[in-house]
Amino acid sequence: MSSQKTKTTPDIIARECIAVRVRILSRVITKIYDEALRPLGLKTSQMNILVVTARLGVVRPAEICSRLKMDMSTVSRNVDRMKAAGWLKVVADEEDARARQIRLSRKGSKLLEKASPAWEEAQIKAKELLGPAGVTSLLEAIENVRRAA
Amino acid sequence: MSSQKTKTTPDIIARECIAVRVRILSRVITKIYDEALRPLGLKTSQMNILVVTARLGVVRPAEICSRLKMDMSTVSRNVDRMKAAGWLKVVADEEDARARQIRLSRKGSKLLEKASPAWEEAQIKAKELLGPAGVTSLLEAIENVRRAA
């Protein structure tokens, strides 16, 4: 009762809303990585897909969706662009005619290697921005979400 | 040295990258709010602008940018849409012919009031998803970013 804060609808939302904050964070952090990756012609979103694909060797779009929590249509079009850029190879899945198999092309592989220093540079900046405690707590919070969703 | 983890480029990035995680979080959280707000024809992004405007009474686009860390061009077009929807009134700034003054219309005001329960519902879900510790640590991390940027 001691702290007299305004309590109109906009004030409450402004003070507490998780969505605004998460979205601000996403914009700020994405910008850091995008800037670092720009010389490579690569965007953060695309790098994420590249990484998932590289780790799994072969992926289906649906797998990318579930790992990155993206809409199928978003993945579909991102993959199109990356295929057009020559970074991904997409072929039909033998076992399921509905599905596709996505792999890195050699060009995609090389790109990822070349992107490594840029990513590291961005990663360092992001850590500085969040602070050590911020980083660990953030990752922890997100681990919850990943498991739940 | 005890834990033998893979250390190829994609593995390192997948294991540590802050950007992927923040972006996943943003997508998942945004979805919660978007779903709650959908019946009102309002999106999370627009709600954020509505709230900033409501709190300040009169805002310039540049002020919205700096508070929400959005690009000016993004704000410009979002405001356009919201003006077209009849939620915002935009007039020239008397003191600076370059600038605009943005206010809520009565319709915008009412919308925000009507959105309040939906927001609260989403806010509760978001909190459940993150857990109490997740929420506090997240807000803390973001406060750093806000101050820094």
Next chain:
DNA sequence: GCACAATAGTTGCATATACAAATAATGGAA
């Protein structure tokens, strides 16, 4: 084997987002 639900993807549509370049007005320095 057939009807039908579930699954995998694509496409139409609309918003969101940012960079770069352009426009326009302000403010300050010479």
Next chain:
DNA sequence: TTCCATTATTTGTATATGCAACTATTGTGC
């Protein structure tokens, strides 16, 4: 006061994002 850097905003272009509706295929229950 004139020139110029700065500031406020818009517009062109491209990617990112998600919902809804659609196609195609698989698997399932009968």
